[in-house]
Amino acid sequence: MGLVGRALTESLATVAVCLGASLGLAPLNAAGSSEPSSQYWSFRPPTRPEPAAVRTAWASNPIDAFVRQALREHGLEPSPEASKERLLRRVCLDLTGLPPTPEQAASFLSDPSPHAYERLVDSLLASPHYGERWAQKWLDVVRFADTDGFERDGYREHGWRYRDYVVRAFNSDKPYDRFVREQVAGDELFPASNESLLATGFHGAGPRHVTSGNQDKEEARQEVLTEMALGVGQGLLGLTVQCARCHDHKFDPISQEDYYRLESFFGATELKDLPIASEEEIAAQEKAVAEHEARVEPLKAQLEEIEEPFNTQVRERKRAALEPAFAAALEIAEDNRTEEQARLAKEAESQIKPVWYEIVPLMPPDTRRHRADLRQQLHALELHRPDPPAAAFAVANLEEAPPSHILQGGDYRRKGEAVSPGFPQAVGTLGLEAPSVGRGRRSALARWLTSERNPLVARVMVNRIWEFRMGRGLMRDPNNFGLLGGMPTHPELLDALALRFAGEGWSVKAIDRLIVLSSAYRQSSEMDPKQAAIDPDNRWYWRAHRRRLSGEAIRDSALAASGRLNRSLTGRPVRIPIEREVYDLIFTEAEPDNLWPVTPDRHQHDRRSLYLLNKRTVRLPFLANFDQPDTMTSCSVRQTSTHALQSLSLLNSDFMQDQSRSLAGRILRHCGESDTDCQIRRGFEFTLARQPTPAERALAGSFLRSESGALHDFALVLLNRNEFVYRP
């Protein structure tokens, strides 16, 4: 059985037959046609649809006309507008990832003007937290993390600069076509700009397969190419191109040749850290490093001195235990060894090398303590090692691109026909040429992606924006505009948005604004059994989609509520303290005493979750429990599962205990010890940005006035409440 279950394959085969020639693969054609080979809707340019002539008070903008029309066709009515409190919370969480501050709440809730909401929206779009919120979404799609993943999971010294580039790009409303061009080929197209160099971190954002031991270079290279093709395929084109790596795509008009032609655009591209620091910065850094080394050196020397006799002891013991041939080879003077003896001697050297766990047990207890103490001092000093000179986590071109081949079964050892860069035939060349020289390949790809004739790129992005704000994509899976992705619920709306996006300067903020100002967005999320009977999944948007917050947003919200959130923007990733149980999961064969050097400045620990060091193999349980993606593959929509480990994290973790204590302290500062009513009111304002209802006041009051009713516990309850962890 192939890709999917038998029943499914059969039903899809039927679909494919019905679509007939429209899905047929064009025969191999190296030159490529300007016209799309496929008639499937997503490969055809968007058409300019007429908005339905729905004129009601509800339809406040063009989006609403389309939504209203679909609702009507399905016998549904839109829901009433959400309460002002809920709308406030919704739009703040959506646009900035943070709950409203008491000030935002006070100013919006007391503003009777019909333009109050619009003003709020504009202030949120202008907030620097807007770019942070978008960055999290974009980084999910490009599967960004600060480490390589897999066994070695090495730290990427400069990876975070790509993350910051993304934050800045969304904050400055960089036109999306420019954003795409910079990420795909910023180094080629805008060589004078460091910012564009940083953008190319896009290609290396995903995992990188580095293991210890011998590794096949060609295999590793193939993995890098695959990740690059995936980034463009899924992230920008919304196509499951990876399915065509081993065979022609089973459902979409993407041939295996298409796939390797796409990969061939990266034939000359290699991942590289490129310096962007000025000469003065480099000189200053070198000086600082020299000073640092001078501080570290004496400690290192002391450690060596302590370990030396034990190293010798172990070395001698291991030397005595060598197999005779190895021992003999080692006895022979280096210059007199035959080739075989040299090989044996080299291996013998590595065999007799002492390892920490061999020498430490030999030490008397006070020596062991002394050594541990010195190592601690060393680690403490190393926390202040000067940062390396700034570099871009970027890509560069090789002089010559090695030939690209179709790989049979996706196996790098089974090279088939040679291929050169080429655009997927289903879409066509759009009148552009794909060069075969090394330099400029990615520029051509970037131009093709952002051509006004490209049918996918704008559609895919407006659908991401829509899904981000509305809670459900017009295309359910934003990473799949192929056959298995199904049809959009509102094809005309999708096209209208795509044309507007590309036609009016590719402004993400403009589309965001259009969506969140629509009546469709502003609906209540209240359940209505009658309408739910018609449309249980709310495909037609008869109400707003309520959503569990991401782990990152829950953590950020708790920090905001407790008053501790450090709102500074961008910068090096922060290592917050982790539980012993988590520390023990960091794989190492080395001495495990400095695997997680916590960022020394405690104020940094209260940064937004976006800035926490994201190590692929060591997930922070608080975030992972709330379905943080594993960053090994692209995540277009966050999962939301509900389980007891989340409750345990929210009740018992040090983090939540800290936050509830701080929140209680914040309440006390405003209300004092005895004013329970004030405490309840403030508690609700700080967490939910609203006043308690009488019922809530009564519940909270009887809790706080009871014997066991600690304010800290009340604070923790507020931070655990369904309403707090949901976007209404």
Add this chain to the structure above:
Amino acid sequence: MNSSTDPSDAATLGATSRRDLLFRAANGFGALALQHLLAQTALAQTAANPLRAKRPHFGATADAVIFIFNVGAPSSMDTFDPKPLLNRHAGEPLPESFGSVGGQFTDGTNPILGTPWRFRRYGQSGLPVSELFPNVARHVDDICFVRSFVTHSVVHAPAMYEVHNGRLFATHPSIGSWVTYGLGSESENLPAYVVMPQPEGTPEGGTSCWSQGFLPSVYQGTLLRPGPNPILHLKRPAGMTEARQRDMLDLLQAMNEIDSGPLDSEMQARIAAYELAFRMQSHAPEAVDLTKETDATKRSYGLEQDHTREFGTRLLLARRLVERGVRFVQIYSGGGPLSMQWDAHKHLKQNHEKMAGHSDVPVAALLQDLKQRGLLERTLVIWGAEFGRLPTSEAGNGRDHNPHGYTMWFAGGGVRGGQAIGATDEFGLRAVDRPFIMRDFHASILHALGLDQNQLWYLHNGRHEKLTDFGGTVIKDLFA
């Protein structure tokens, strides 16, 4: 629909095999079984629990799995796959007909290394086991050895990923997550999928070995450690008593009810999750509390001996977890520093005697204990690794990696014991008779659990992802 286990199509706890089993064995722990059942019934009323037990696709022979993974790769020809020619030709090169050999650090041109251990035949089946596992050997009549597994990397981490998730990369959910996704949990007070790594450290593949990948986090493997705080964040903060927490939860739940209409299964699920968390705080410590175990049991697992105490404790915990309805226990022998792995590139003898010394008595006790309690029938025990080791030598006294043919074994859960399936060549280098790849391994485990590999899928990034991808062959002979 984005998954093969749509909540509406699976009857709540239709198959009550484990519950029946608990009653059958109720003499030993009647109170526990009753308590268990009551808790289950309460939760079964909550429709929105994604972990509720689900009916398998067809008749299962196993309800639970204990997968003992031996990190670093034990040698097959020194444990369960005897090769008499090794000692006869020790010191000689492999015959030229064997061609070039892919190891990690060696290429097969080193001389053949004889095995330092003698093999003896055991049980009615007369299957041979080396001196390294004299206690496990007593159970050969319950064990099926498959001597012809193949993985596709000579490097630890990728091969580990292949054994755990079917790919050489850490991009897919582990088998424990797939099984939890497919079958849910029969314990409402404990996690469904529990992982117990070596205290000294994780395998080379790291936490990715037991990752839930792109599956929702509810299917994650939950780390469990022996001792008073077995699960992260389980322990109440200092000063927080059970009663005080209950008061707090009562307030929380009253407020959560305000946020939640009667039709609101999502909010109701969240309310239920808090109650489960509350119960877990007492049930999980109970599950790992070994004081109720008899001295004889503890002795049998080697808890009185320094070299077996640690691993014995974890295996005893594995039995207690399975007894309480945990679906999948992933347990590691070895991890962290090289001195605590089976990775015998040099000093094979010392290394394997040490590592087998840690595990022989406990593994044998686990089989014995499960059998005695009537649990072995429905519990599939797997003993395996990422690959085996080469017949040729490294460093004169060690062996390099060998993914070309190696042994894993199975017991319980419908497995027909006392047999060996597949074979490697006369030196134990390559699988020559019925080679099996990891897709076959996984398909077979799913089969024992009543899961059809093609019906267990999850739509991710436009692809119907499955554990066995293009499909594996169930090793039918494995089962009775």
